[in-house]
Amino acid sequence: MSEKKYSKKHEWIALNGETATVGISKHATEMLGDIVFVELPEKGKGLNKEEKAAVVESTKAASDVYTPVSGEILETNQPIIDDPSNVNKDPENNGWFFKIKIKDKSELDSLMSQTDYEKFVKDNPN
Amino acid sequence: MGNEEGYYKMEKTALYDFHKNLGAKFVPFAGYEMPIQYKEGIVKEHISTRQSAGFFDVSHMGQLYISGNNSAEKSLEKIIPLDFKEIKTNQSKYSFLINEKGGVIDDIIITRVEGGFNIILNAACKDNDIKEIAKCLNSESKYELKKDFSLIALQGPKSENILETIVQGVKQLKFMNGDYFKFQGQVIYITRSGYTGEDGFEISVQNKNVENFIKLLSSNGTKPIGLGARDTLRLEAGLCLYGHELNQDISPVQANLKWAISKRRRKEGGFNGWENIKNDLQNGVSKIRVGIKPSGRIIAREGTKIFSSSGEEIGIVTSGTFGPSVNAPVAMGYILSKFSEINNKILLEVRGKKHDAVISKLPFYKKSYVK
Numbered sequence: 001m002s003e004k005k006y007s008k009k010h011e012w013i014a015l016n017g018e019t020a021t022v023g024i025s026k027h028a029t030e031m032l033g034d035i036v037f038v039e040l041p042e043k044g045k046g047l048n049k050e051e052k053a054a055v056v057e058s059t060k061a062a063s064d065v066y067t068p069v070s071g072e073i074l075e076t077n078q079p080i081i082d083d084p085s086n087v088n089k090d091p092e093n094n095g096w097f098f099k100i101k102i103k104d105k106s107e108l109d110s111l112m113s114q115t116d117y118e119k120f121v122k123d124n125p126n
Numbered sequence: 127m128g129n130e131e132g133y134y135k136m137e138k139t140a141l142y143d144f145h146k147n148l149g150a151k152f153v154p155f156a157g158y159e160m161p162i163q164y165k166e167g168i169v170k171e172h173i174s175t176r177q178s179a180g181f182f183d184v185s186h187m188g189q190l191y192i193s194g195n196n197s198a199e200k201s202l203e204k205i206i207p208l209d210f211k212e213i214k215t216n217q218s219k220y221s222f223l224i225n226e227k228g229g230v231i232d233d234i235i236i237t238r239v240e241g242g243f244n245i246i247l248n249a250a251c252k253d254n255d256i257k258e259i260a261k262c263l264n265s266e267s268k269y270e271l272k273k274d275f276s277l278i279a280l281q282g283p284k285s286e287n288i289l290e291t292i293v294q295g296v297k298q299l300k301f302m303n304g305d306y307f308k309f310q311g312q313v314i315y316i317t318r319s320g321y322t323g324e325d326g327f328e329i330s331v332q333n334k335n336v337e338n339f340i341k342l343l344s345s346n347g348t349k350p351i352g353l354g355a356r357d358t359l360r361l362e363a364g365l366c367l368y369g370h371e372l373n374q375d376i377s378p379v380q381a382n383l384k385w386a387i388s389k390r391r392r393k394e395g396g397f398n399g400w401e402n403i404k405n406d407l408q409n410g411v412s413k414i415r416v417g418i419k420p421s422g423r424i425i426a427r428e429g430t431k432i433f434s435s436s437g438e439e440i441g442i443v444t445s446g447t448f449g450p451s452v453n454a455p456v457a458m459g460y461i462l463s464k465f466s467e468i469n470n471k472i473l474l475e476v477r478g479k480k481h482d483a484v485i486s487k488l489p490f491y492k493k494s495y496v497k
Binding site for chain 1: 162163167168169170172354357358423424425427447448450455477
């Protein structure tokens, strides 16, 4: 898998050939607190970049998760639906949300590297 | 990001720095900067309160002292639907301040003490509460908001043993009873009460001594608990939160809290809004507060619309979250009375889709109060 990239809305994406895995960043999980509910998109669904793809809820509130690239949903991560605390435990690996067949790889260019994302988080703590 | 609240001066409790040093996350709440959670997070704080004990800084709440026995009683009976003759010295009661329409101005805990009463008021309501109470009182009664006192709630099954090591004698207190005790040479007042569905105490202690008090609780292994877990705990216990289940347009009968109106007062009335409340008592209410259990893990937040199985809109959710101890989503709301039977099937509209749910008995989580 290639290097992870990050969106300003705190999603990460890891490219693997024509497909990519998407989740939410460790920083996002720390902001949200304990995740108690996850809703994932249906397999086969086509989504545009920055379109609403999933929902996470903490005890406090619900938040939307957006797809950082356009494409078709290939697979979703059932273990985080069965036990949403799996997202908090390992947000950037086993806590992934969905796999997407990428429509246009150039959309990845506007995303941040890990170093840039860390700086972005520091400058925008909320 | 902009923060509108930031333009107003937020109040802080005497423990603000203490919370900050523990890594608390703060939120603006009723004009105060209050800790919503500490490092461990809401779910762990919730569970440790249920399994062991936790302490909450609830000093944002108003601690009102009213002096004068007989004259104050008569005056307070106009606005509080309790039978004051029934309240013994050091006994606490849950009730309301009632407006002219029979709506709830605030929900309160009132305790008779030597020479008067202590009333605990919700932070967001306290300024208005005092105005409403002052209107009722005659010149013989004096009142004072005790701003030099903090209020700490210690909740959970281990509260009794922990507090006994710091303040001897608290073990003797029965639920909804209080007394004066001494802490570091100063007189403090402690009631056996709380709002989590657990056994526990509320301790009114001088601001200048509160940090010492809290440090003793901490050294006995008690953890600090934020407002986030306070909300999940009270919701599992089926307890109302003002501004959600209660407001100026909801009567105690609609809120399914007529038990908090004393028996004699339910017959004789004589308090604000009696005509409306009498009507609610005699003829029933068209809508009523219920517990709601969504199926699966779907969370119905405040404002979620409730539908009957035939698709008719029949109510609205007033509080909803995931209950860590029941390990399922829980909610409360108002529903047309004819749909309020326990186990009745309803639908909740969340993000445009209707989800199955049932009317549930309250509390969701069984209480373990010491009687």
